[in-house]
Amino acid sequence: MQSNWQAAVSERKMGERRKMTVPLSLEKAATWTVLVPVAFFFMYPLWKLIALSVQTEAGIGLRYFADVITHVRTWNAIGHSVTAAGASTLIALVIGVSLAWLCAYTDIRWKSAIHVLALLPLLIPSYVMTLAWTQLAGPQGVLNRAASWLYGGPLELWDVYGLDGIIVVMGLTHYPLVYMLTLSVLYRIPKELEWAAHSSGATATTVFRKVTLPLALPGIAGGGLLAFISGLDNFGVPAFLGIPENIPLLSTLIYEEVIGFGPSAFARASVLSILLGVIALAGTGVQWLFLRKSRVDQTSAEDKSIRRHLERYRRGVEVLVGLFLLVTSVLPLLSMAANAFIKAYGLPFVPQNLTWKHFAFVLFDHVGTRAAIGNSLMLACLTGVLCVVAGTWFAYWRIHRPSFMGKVMEGAVALPYALPGMVLGLAMILTWIEPIPSWQPGIYGTVWLILIAYVTRFLILQVKSSTVSIMQVGKEVEEAARINGGRFWTRWSRILLPLYAPGMATGLFLVFLTAFTELTISSLLWSSGSETIGVVIFSFEQAGSTTHSTALSSLIVVAILLALTMGGLWKRYWQRRIQG
Amino acid sequence: MKRVLSPKWTLSLFAAVAVFGLAACGSQPSSTSPTPAANTAATSESAPAPAKIAGSLSFYTSQPDADAQALIEGFSKNNPEVKVELFRSGTEEVMSRLQAEAQAGQVKVDVLLVADAPTFASLKKQDLLMPYASPEAKDIPAEWKDAEGAYTGTKVMATVLAVNSSKVAALPDSWKVLTSPEASNKTIMPSPLYSGAAAYNIGVLTRQADFGWDYIAGLKANQMTVTKGNGAVLKSVAGGEKEYGMVVDYLVARAKKDGSPVELIYPNEGVPVITEPIGIMKATKNAEAAKAFVDYVLSEEGQQLASSLGYTPIRKGIAAPEGLRAQDQIKVLSANTDELEANREADKKKFGEMMGAK
Numbered sequence: 017m018q019s020n021w022q023a024a025v026s027e028r029k030m031g032e033r034r035k036m037t038v039p040l041s042l043e044k045a046a047t048w049t050v051l052v053p054v055a056f057f058f059m060y061p062l063w064k065l066i067a068l069s070v071q072t073e074a075g076i077g078l079r080y081f082a083d084v085i086t087h088v089r090t091w092n093a094i095g096h097s098v099t100a101a102g103a104s105t106l107i108a109l110v111i112g113v114s115l116a117w118l119c120a121y122t123d124i125r126w127k128s129a130i131h132v133l134a135l136l137p138l139l140i141p142s143y144v145m146t147l148a149w150t151q152l153a154g155p156q157g158v159l160n161r162a163a164s165w166l167y168g169g170p171l172e173l174w175d176v177y178g179l180d181g182i183i184v185v186m187g188l189t190h191y192p193l194v195y196m197l198t199l200s201v202l203y204r205i206p207k208e209l210e211w212a213a214h215s216s217g218a219t220a221t222t223v224f225r226k227v228t229l230p231l232a233l234p235g236i237a238g239g240g241l242l243a244f245i246s247g248l249d250n251f252g253v254p255a256f257l258g259i260p261e262n263i264p265l266l267s268t269l270i271y272e273e274v275i276g277f278g279p280s281a282f283a284r285a286s287v288l289s290i291l292l293g294v295i296a297l298a299g300t301g302v303q304w305l306f307l308r309k310s311r312v313d314q315t316s317a318e319d320k321s322i323r324r325h326l327e328r329y330r331r332g333v334e335v336l337v338g339l340f341l342l343v344t345s346v347l348p349l350l351s352m353a354a355n356a357f358i359k360a361y362g363l364p365f366v367p368q369n370l371t372w373k374h375f376a377f378v379l380f381d382h383v384g385t386r387a388a389i390g391n392s393l394m395l396a397c398l399t400g401v402l403c404v405v406a407g408t409w410f411a412y413w414r415i416h417r418p419s420f421m422g423k424v425m426e427g428a429v430a431l432p433y434a435l436p437g438m439v440l441g442l443a444m445i446l447t448w449i450e451p452i453p454s455w456q457p458g459i460y461g462t463v464w465l466i467l468i469a470y471v472t473r474f475l476i477l478q479v480k481s482s483t484v485s486i487m488q489v490g491k492e493v494e495e496a497a498r499i500n501g502g503r504f505w506t507r508w509s510r511i512l513l514p515l516y517a518p519g520m521a522t523g524l525f526l527v528f529l530t531a532f533t534e535l536t537i538s539s540l541l542w543s544s545g546s547e548t549i550g551v552v553i554f555s556f557e558q559a560g561s562t563t564h565s566t567a568l569s570s571l572i573v574v575a576i577l578l579a580l581t582m583g584g585l586w587k588r589y590w591q592r593r594i595q596g
Numbered sequence: 597m598k599r600v601l602s603p604k605w606t607l608s609l610f611a612a613v614a615v616f617g618l619a620a621c622g623s624q625p626s627s628t629s630p631t632p633a634a635n636t637a638a639t640s641e642s643a644p645a646p647a648k649i650a651g652s653l654s655f656y657t658s659q660p661d662a663d664a665q666a667l668i669e670g671f672s673k674n675n676p677e678v679k680v681e682l683f684r685s686g687t688e689e690v691m692s693r694l695q696a697e698a699q700a701g702q703v704k705v706d707v708l709l710v711a712d713a714p715t716f717a718s719l720k721k722q723d724l725l726m727p728y729a730s731p732e733a734k735d736i737p738a739e740w741k742d743a744e745g746a747y748t749g750t751k752v753m754a755t756v757l758a759v760n761s762s763k764v765a766a767l768p769d770s771w772k773v774l775t776s777p778e779a780s781n782k783t784i785m786p787s788p789l790y791s792g793a794a795a796y797n798i799g800v801l802t803r804q805a806d807f808g809w810d811y812i813a814g815l816k817a818n819q820m821t822v823t824k825g826n827g828a829v830l831k832s833v834a835g836g837e838k839e840y841g842m843v844v845d846y847l848v849a850r851a852k853k854d855g856s857p858v859e860l861i862y863p864n865e866g867v868p869v870i871t872e873p874i875g876i877m878k879a880t881k882n883a884e885a886a887k888a889f890v891d892y893v894l895s896e897e898g899q900q901l902a903s904s905l906g907y908t909p910i911r912k913g914i915a916a917p918e919g920l921r922a923q924d925q926i927k928v929l930s931a932n933t934d935e936l937e938a939n940r941e942a943d944k945k946k947f948g949e950m951m952g953a954k
Contacts, residue, residue, distance in 0.1 A: 068699070089948075156837055256828075259787055260821050262951060272789045275688040276941060282699060360854035362760075362834030384661065438692065445696040449704075461681075461704065540689045544681045551685075552661075558686055559660030560827050560847045 043417075050413050050425065053406070057472055058428040060451075061443040062293075068446070069286040080283045089264055090288070097266040098295060100182050100254070101247030107187025108243040112194025113236055115337070117228075120202035121323040124334055132580050136345035138192045138529055139573050140352065141553065142252030144566070148348035149176050149185050150256065181257045182265070188344045189253065190246050194239030196526060200518045201235030201484050202228070203318040210323065220324070233307060234487045238480040241303040245296045245434040245476075251536070266292045267436045274438055282442065289439045296434035297427050304423070318518060349573060356567035374567035384555075385568065388547040391463060395548065396532040399470040403527045406471070407478025408486075408520055412512075414479075415486050426479070433476045437536025444469045444541065463546035466538055470531045477530065478523035485519025533572065650677035653885045656694060657709040658687040659872070663905050670901050671892045678885045687711045687792050698724060703879035706886045709750060709893070711792045712870035713740075714799070714937035716747040719875070721937070726878045728887055732894035735911045737923075739930065740871050749871025750893050752908040752923045755797050756867055758833045758841040758848045762857040771807070771863045774840060775814035784821040784832050785842040788944050791825050793844060793870050796936065799943050800868040803931040807865075809946070816951055834858050844870075846906050849919035860919060866927035871910060 072079045084090050115134060118124050137145065153159045153176040163173040175181070205228060213223045229236075254265040264272075266288060273285040326333055354365055356374050363369040378385050410429065414422045432440050448468065449460045459465045493515065497507045513520075535550035542551050549572060556565035657664050661684055668680045683690065687710050697703045703724065719725050720742070729745035740749035757774075759767060774783050788795035801807045823829060826844045833841040834856040845867075848860040874893055876886040892898045899909040908916045908923055916922040 150837075154837070255790075255824050259790070259824055262822075262948070271688070274692050275790070275792070276944075282695060360834075360856040361831060361851065362836065362856040362858070438689075442692060442696045445693060446700050449697065449700045449702045456702070460702075461683075539685050540693055542685075543683045554686075555661040555684065557827060558658075558825075559662065560830060560850060562827070562831060 046413060047417070047421075050410055051421070054410075054425045054428055057468065058425075058432065061440075061447040061472070062428065062431060064446045065286045065289060065439070065443045069283055069290060071283065080280065080287045084284055084287045084291075089269065090291075093264040093266045093269040093288075094291065094295070096179060096254075096258075096263055097248060097292070100179060100186060100265060101244050101295075101299075103183040104186035104190060104247045105240055105244045107184065108191040108194050109236065109240050111187070111191040111340075112239055112243075113198050113232075115191070116195050116198035116202055117224075118333065118337065120199055120320075122330075122333075123322045123325050124330065124337065126334075128584050130337060130341065132577060132584070133341040133345045134195055135192050135529070135580070136349060136573070136577075137189045138526075139533065139576055140345075140348055141533065141535065141569055142189060142250065143256065143557075144352045144569060145189055145348050146185060146253050146256040148351040149181070151351055152176070152343075152347065153181070177257050178261045179258070179263055182254050182263070185253050185257065186247050186250055189250070190243040193242040193246065193526070194236065196522050197239035197242070197481060197484055198232055198235040200481070200522050201232050201488060203320055203518070204488050205231045207319060207321075207323055235484045237303045237306045238484055241299055241430075242433075242477065242480055244299045245430060248292055248296055248299075248434050249436055251436055251438075266295075270436050270439060274442070285439060285442075289435055292434060292436075293431050296431060300427055300430055349570075352566050352573075353570045356563060356570050358563060361562050374563045375571065378556075378564055378568045378571065382552075382564075384547050384552055387545075388549050388552045391546055392532050392549040395463065395467055395470060396528045398467055399474060399531040400524050400528040402467075402471050403475050403478040404482075404520055404524045407475050407523060407527075408482040408516060410475075411479045411482040411486050415483065416491070429479055430476045432472045433474065437473075437534075438540060440469065440473060441537045441540035444472070444537075461543045463542075466541050466546060466548070469537050469541060470534065473534075473537065474527045474530055477526045478520075481519045481523030481526065482516060483519070484522075485516040488519075489515045529576070532576075648677065649675055649884050649888050651882045651885055652679040652681055653882055653889060654681045654683070654704055654706045655709070655889070656683045656690050656705045656707075658685065658690050658711065659709065660684075666901060666905060667893065667898070670898065671889055674892065675885070675888055678882075678888070680889075687715075688790075691715065694724075698722070703877050705877055706880040706882055707874065707876055707889050709872060709874040711872065712796045713742075713747070713749070713873055713933045714796060714940060715792060716742070716873045716875055717933050717937040720746045724878055726876045726880060726883070726886075728876050728890060730887070730890050730894055732891050735913065736894065737910075737912070740910055741873075747873040747875035748890070748894060749910045750874050751872050751902050752869050752910050752926065753793070753872060754845045754862065754867040754869050754908070754921075754926055754928075755793065755842060756845045756848060757861040757863055758830065758843045759859045759861060760833050760836050760839045760857055761859045763836055763839045764859075767859055767861060768840075769861065769864050771811075771865055774820065774842070775811065775818050777818075779818060779840050781819040782839040783815070783818060783841065784823060784829050784838040785815070786826050786829050787822045787824060788947050793826065794842075795940055795944055796870050797842070797868045798947050799936040799940060800929050800931045802943065803935075804865075804929055809950070812947065812950055820951075822951055830858070845908070845920055849917070850906055852919060862921060862926065864927075866929040868929050869926065 069080055070076050070078060115130070119127050119130060124130075151157055153174055155172065155175055155177070157176070159174065160172050164171045176185070209231070210223050210227050213227050218226065249267055251267045251271060254263070254268050255271075258265060258268060270285050270288045270292070273281055273288060275281070276284070355361065357370045357372075358365060359369050359371050359373075410425075414426055435443075444465060445460065448457070448465055450456050459468070489512070493511060494507060497511050502511070533550060534548065535554055538548040538550050539554050542548060549568070553565045553568055556562075556568065655664075655668070659667070664682055664684050668682060672678070672680065683693070683705075685693075690708075690710050694703070694705060694708065697705070708719075716725070725746040727745040730748060733741055733745075733748050736748060740752075742748065757768065757771065761767075773779055786794040788798045798812070801811060802809050821832075821838060823832065826847060829841040829843040830847045830851060832838045833843070834851055836857075845860060848858055851858050852860060874890055876883065876890060880886050894911065896911065896914065899911040899914045903909045903914055903917050906917050906920075908920050908926070910923055912924065914922075916925075
């Protein structure tokens with residue numbers, strides 16, 4: 017085996033840098049280990065969805081497409097969706113990249129606190145986030161009342177309802193995706209490159225534009241794409257801020273169609289979902305255009321030293337970042353927690369109206385909660401583990417064997433994240449209730465279907481995060497290892513995995529967090545015994561017990577914050593011990 | 597990667613479950629089961645004394661979790677050998693899941709309890725329901741059950757006027773308050789595009805001589821806010837963001853009981869009412885258990901339970917909970933169910949276009 021590889025390596029043509037030459041059978045085997053699962057778990061459900069959209073009473077036909085495409089509301093919704101997802105991605109990019117750069121390179125203080133607070137928007141359920149924003153910037157909100165008071169008459173500074181509000185709130189919800197993926201790539205840009213540019217006379221801005229930015233592009237573009245497709249799928253924000261102004265987005269329009277209940281409801285919903293998928297793929301195309309020219313082969317360890325001293329600006333930047341995080345992360349959380357302490361919704365927040373009983377209820381009296389926490393933990397862990405293995409392998413295969421097939425498959429992996437949860441859930445039911453005629457695997461109605469759905473939906477988060485790391489590690493490293501006789505397992509465990517680890521960890525983290533609090537899919541797929549946290553929160557909310565749903569949400573966020581802080585402290589302790 | 601259970605594995609699992617299930621049945625004290633079985637036998641005319649009711653029953657509902665649990669517990673007390681499997685979610689999710697199952701030709705649900713009569717009328721049209729005239733339905737007014745027994749109402753849920761009592765001093769007594777100048781920009785209702793109950797209400801209101809689409813135009817002119825669901829309406833009124841809301845009664849009664857500053861008003865023109873009907877699916881594999889479940893929900897005991905959970909019972913002669921009116925004291929606004937079902941999409945579309953033109 018070993019001599020085989022060595023022979024293959026020596027035969028390698030110098031021109032093909034990225035193509036790896038291994039014995040044909042191995043190459044084929046690798047392709048199949050990617051192709052078959054992707055086809056089965058990703059393409060098959062999508063195919064079911066497409067099949068649904070062309071099935072009319074009169075056989076196969078494009079009647080529903082014609083129907084939907086000629087409807088004015090559809091084009092309104094497409095326009096709103098593209099605008100909202102695109103503009104919110106720009107906001108997410110600006111905030112995410114700036115924050116990542118500040119945290120990675122400058123001497124700004126309280127970095128670990130910033131890091132934890134920047135993750136909060138991903139943790140707080142989007143309905144809570146939106147509710148907080150309506151309290152802050154609604155027509156009767158704090159902002160406008162303060163403005164009116166200062167002005168001395170009625171004055172509306174900004175109203176969060178409407179498309180502009182959707183864009184802002186979505187941008188603020190999705191910037192952590194850009195931040196996370198950019199951060200891990202920034203740490204690995206060799207500072208010698210920046211020094212070289214500096215000593216050749218480039219200004220700080222030029223260095224950032226010509227050196228840092230291009231090298232960080234895999235992370236930035238990956239994060240941007242995730243923010244874009246998250247924006248396409250987001251239902252909570254447009255449902256709260258768009259419906260009152262009658263601004264349909266594709267996600268809300270699809271929901272309207274699905275609950276139309278009629279026999280053609282699903283067909284029309286799947287037509288709309290396919291349109292949504294096409295837009296998501298266009299987003300992937302744009303990302304590819306950006307990355308086409310970036311050939312980054314930088315194998316360097318993470319370097320967390322300070323590269324830029326802010327000097328007299330430091331205090332100002334710190335205050336700015338602090339204020340930003342206060343408004344976007346801390347205030348929504350506080351407004352959520354405040355609701356959980358009030359005896360009955362709507363009472364003023366004064367001492368005699370406050371109580372702990374809602375927390376006690378969800379922790380001790382409500383039977384479902386503890387089971388749900390257990391289920392969600394189990395699901396999030398399993399999803400994380402499966403995704404980190406499959407996603408990293410997929411990303412590795414995709415980068416080292418570039419092909420048209422690879423692009424198609426990456427699109428297929430990205431789509432389930434872009435589809436509204438309701439639609440993906442339906443596709444999962446249609447697929448898994450009877451995958452092959454007369455074969456019912458019996459996983460419908462069990463927790464395992466939720467697991468499959470989670471992996472299908474969240475795998476792209478892992479693929480993108482691992483891609484960032486893999487693109488940063490030069491091919492030479494693996495080749496050197498191979499020439500020196502490193503077997504497959506040795507190469508992966510001793511060399512590749514440690515180098516890929518930062519990106520893999522980022523992905524694992526994102527997948528775990530999103531799966532832990534997932535709501536839409538599990539509210540469609542759960543059944544007795546497989547409740548998730550999302551299902552319980554959703555039930556409280558629907559039963560009108562806002563105080564209970566906010567109490568549980570607050571507890572979850574606090575628990576995750578505690579875990580993050582403990583993890584951070586442990587890491588610091590460990591590093592100190594290693595460094596002696 | 598993930599592995600799917602092989603058919604063989606599944607089979608052995610089923611076998612194990614079956615054996616376990618049988619063993620569990622065998623170990624039950626036999627004295628508990630004859631009572632309800634005998635009940636059913638006595639009340640249904642022609643059936644020869646049926647075997648004891650056992651097996652599993654799949655129950656899909658949109659009732660709040662605690663209510664669904666209470667219902668199952670009550671039923672299980674009388675039928676300890678039936679294992680009820682629950683799926684509870686919003687009406688939209690429950691209906692979508694059911695439709696997906698129907699699409700795949702694998703309806704897994706036995707008993708369904710959701711939403712309103714037009715929704716069930718649509719299922720009946722799709723030929724998904726099994727007719728069952730429950731002997732317990734005789735005390736339920738004819739307007740609230742299907743003539744052929746495809747579905748039967750289980751409670752009376754009126755859409756009422758909710759008012760924030762800390763902001764509104766003079767309590768109104770008419771729906772007309774929503775179009776009055778003093779309520780301008782202070783009113784809110786759930787969107788019929790997202791809430792089935794709201795769609796029902798719009799269908800009913802626009803078919804009343806005193807209201808019609810002119811009333812909707814008046815709401816629009818008075819800058820009514822339309823939001824996603826009933827819960828959001830209650831929150832907005834209780835929180836004081838809006839002062840008047842159109843919202844389902846039990847949410848208001850509960851919030852008021854908890855101490856929120858809201859008042860519940862039955863306007864004198866009457867109120868639209870949905871009945872959360874119950875029905876058995878044609879595809880059921882356990883019709884006996886399904887029938888027993890329906891009987892229980894409609895029985896005196898089941899209706900007392902509904903009342904104790906805070907809903908107006910649908911059965912005559914059972915007291916309503918505190919803060920709500922009994923079913924025979926409510927002035928009901930109604931319309932023909934089939935007409936509502938047939939026009940629901942058109943009504944929603946028209947509403948969307950009217951409210952949308954800003």
